[in-house]
Amino acid sequence: MVCNPSLKIFRSIFALPAVDDDxxxxxxxxxxxxxxxxxxxxxxxxxxxxxxxxxxxxxxxLEDKQRLASGLLLQLSLTIGRTIANVCVERLDRIAPTGRNQGLVDFKLICRPIDRPPVDLGICVLPFLDPGRVEEACNLLLVYKDFGLDRLCLLRQGNLMADIQQLPTCLPKLLSPEIGGRFISLRSKDIVTILTVLSVFQNKQQYQVTNEMICAYLQQSKLSIENELISSIVLTAGS
Incomplete structure (x- = not known):
């Protein structure tokens, strides 16, 4: 049975009006x-x-963090209540405290690996190109567990080794076993999919389609549950 997620987080990201979830x-x-x-x-x-x-x-x-995070959130919402490689996705939620987080961690995915306690997985899209800006972000993310997270999933376009060469101190520390961060590379195909999902959702009235139609299409076209990027993100909660 698929559970129904709260849509409060959608209001914050898509700037939806403050009305009751139902x-x-x-x-x-x-x-x-x-x-x-x-x-x-x-x-x-x-x-x-x-x-x-x-x-x-x-x-x-593309360095638009909000657009990438919003599209990714929409895709991940379709995994709620489903099990991917022995990891059940339970819900999405905001990150607190937002002040110390400074908006770096976009949202969290609460997952439950089979026969293990639930994991609060922070999702951080970090598309910035400036090494100084990335280094500053990584240093702030070192204390991600202070935000009520068990693990952090860092998503960036490009090659991890190239990033490590530019940031030889903070990034390896963030991804060390002690800190427990995880890195997922955003491929061009991933970014196009994320932006497309978001654009269709935002322009649904223009295309005369509904949320139900969009979600059904995403599932039938395997752009959600069987999407390689989405599966990789969920699997970081079980690794």
């Missing part, structure tokens, strides 16, 4: 959806259009 559209209805392939053709068209737009954005490095 008055907002259910992002998880797709699990029980009876929509046919024909019903989802408008969504497929929307994804094809927005995919081309997102692909064109990769002509230069």
């Amino acid at each position: 008055k907002l559209p259910n992002m998880m209805n797709s699990s029980d959806s009876h929509l046919s392939i024909a019903d989802l053709r408008p969504v497929a068209t929307a994804f094809a259009i927005e995919w081309k737009v997102s692909l064109s954005e990769l002509s230069q490095p």
Whole structure:
């Protein structure tokens, strides 16, 4: 059975109006959806259009942390209540205290590996190119456990070894067994998918599609549960 996540976190990231959760559209209805392939053709068209737009954005490095985190959050919401490689995704939540976090950790994913206690996994998209800015962020992230997290998943575009060469002190320390951070490389395909999902959601009225249709399409097209990036993120909670 798929549980229904709270949408408070969506309000904060997508700047949705402050209304009761039960008055907002259910992002998880797709699990029980009876929509046919024909019903989802408008969504497929929307994804094809927005995919081309997102692909064109990769002509230069993308440092928009909020957009990347928002699209990733939307994809991860579809894993709630599901088990991926013996890790059950229970819910998404905000990070506190937000002041000390300074917005670096975007949100947290609460997962429960089979036969083990739940893990609060912090998700941090760090797209910045300036080494000084990345170093400052990594130094702040060294105390991520003070934010009520058990583990941190750091997502960046590019090669880990190249980052370590630029940041030979703070990044290896953050990823050390003692601190327990994890690194996942964002490939171009991952970024295009993240941006496309976000754009379709934000422009759903233009395309005359609903949340249920978008979620159903994401699941049928394997852009959510069986997405390699999403699976890798969830698996860091069980490693």
